[in-house]
Amino acid sequence: MEAVKNKLVVLSGKGGVGKSTVACQLALGLAKRGKKVGILDIDICGPSVPKIMGVEGKDVLQGEGGKWVPVERDGIKIMSIQFLLENASDAVVWRGPRKDACIKQFLTDVQWGGLDVLVIDTPPGTSDEHITLCECLKGHPNTGAVVVTGPQQVACDDVRKELSFCRKLGLPLHGLVENMSGFVCPHCADCVPVFSSGGGQQLATDYNVAFLGKIPIDPRLASAEDEGVHFADAFPASETAKCINSILQQIEGKLVS
C-alpha cells in the first residue's frame, strides 16, 4: 500500500444508489487518462465490481511471497472476494471478525504495485467493513472519500448518516455525487425526475461538502454493466457519460500526482 499514491474510497449509506457503478466508472476513466489504477471491492456480501468490469469468475494467482496477484483488465488491477468463491452465487455469511481479516488481507497481501490511485468500493452502511477500512487507512496520506447518493429523500436520509460517519472517523471528503438523477425519455424527450431532484445538492450544502455533480439515468448503462462493457467508451455522446467525465475531472484535480 506504500506504493499507492492515492486512495479513493467510494461510500454511501444507502444501498442501490450506484456506488459500484461510480467506483468502476471512475477507475475506468482515470485509467483512460493515463493513470495506473487499481480497484478494490470490499463488499463481501454483494461484490459487483467483477461483473461490471467484465472479469467475473477469473482466478486469482499467488505470486512472490505468497501475495495475491490481482486480476487485470486493460491495465486496471482488480481484487474482490468474488474471485475467491467457488460459485459466483455462493452466499458469504461471515460474522465481523472474519470480514475484517479478509479486508486487511486485501489491503496488505495483494500485489498492488505502484499505483497512482486505488479506488475502493464499499458496501452500504457504517459497519465492520467501513470501520476496519478507516482504521487501516488512518495515517495513510492522500486518502479521500466520494459519497454517492440518489436524489430522493429516502436515500438522502441514509447518506446523511454516512457523511457524519466520515467526519467522525476523520475520513476526508472529496465530495458528493448524485446518481440516477433524472431520466430523459428517448421517446418524448421529457426529463423525468424519476427519483426526485435536488436532494444531493441540498445534502452537500447542509454538510458543507463539495457537490461534484449529477449523473442522469441511461438505460444503456445497466445493460453495459451486465455485460462488462465500458459504458463511457461505448456511448461517449450520452449525457450520462459526459456527466461522469465532468465528475472525473474534478476528482482527478484532487489527487496527488
Added chain:
Amino acid sequence: MNTQMQKLGMVGVKHLLAISSCKGGVGKSTTAVNLALAFKNLGKSTGLLDMDLQGPSVPRMLNLHRLESVKATREGKFLPPQNYGIKAMSLGLLLADDQSMVARGPMLSQQVNALLQQVDWGNLDILCLDMPPGTHDVHLTISQQLSLDGAVIVTTPQEIATMDTRRGMDMFKHVHVPMLGLVENMSYFLCPNCETKHHIFGEEGQARVTAERFEIPFLGSVPFEVDNRIAADSGQPVTHLGEHGHRLAKPYYDIARKLIELLEAKKGDAPGKVSIEFED
C-alpha cells in the same frame, strides 16, 4: 418456542414474514410497507419491524416521526406507534436524523436482540420484518432468534441485482428459512408524459428465471413509477387508500393475497389445502 416468543413480545403474532434481498436499493422497504398495508386492508392485523439499523427507511415511508417518548407496558416493553392502522417499530424512530449505528457486527447483533425483545406487539396476524441488505451478522442473528414463517425476496430485473439476490436466497437455504416467493420490483419505468415503457433497470423476466431456478413461486412484478417514489418520500404509501385507491396498489394487493394463502397453508389455518397453484 412459546417462551422464546414471549420473551420477544411476539407470543400473540401468528405469522412472521421477512421481506429481504441481499441487494440494496431494490425496494425492500417500499415493498414491505406496501405489503403490510395491503395485508391490513385485506383484514389481517399487521405490524412492521424495521430491522435495517443503519439505513432505516420505514419511519419516513409510514409518516412516523421521531419518538419524543415511547409508551411502555408494565413489563417494560415498548408499545409500537401506529399509522394507517399498522403497528411499526424502527431504530429510526429513536435516533436523530444524522445519527447512525456506527458499530461492528457483535454490537449490531446486540441491538437487533434489544429491538426484538423490547417491543410488545400484542395480537397480530402478520408481523413483517424489513431486512437490511447483505448477508451479515444481523441476518444470522435474526434467523437464529426467530422462527420465521417465510421470506419474500425482492429484486430488480438487472443481472447485477439478481446475482446478489441469489446470494441472499442461498443464505436463507442454509439457515432453513422457507422462501415463499420472489417479487420483481421496478420491472419497467412508465414515462408519465407519453406512457412509453422503458427498461431502465434491465429487461423484465430475470426474476422469474431466478424463481424457477430456486423452485419458488414468482409472486409478481411491480412497475417503477414516479408516484411510488413520491409516496415513499412523503409517507403516503400507494396502498394506504385500498386496492382501488391508486393504480399502483393492485400489484401489491395481488402479491399480498398470494402470501396470505401461503402463510395460512403453512400454519394449517386453512384445513384441507394441499397445494397452492397460481395462475398468472
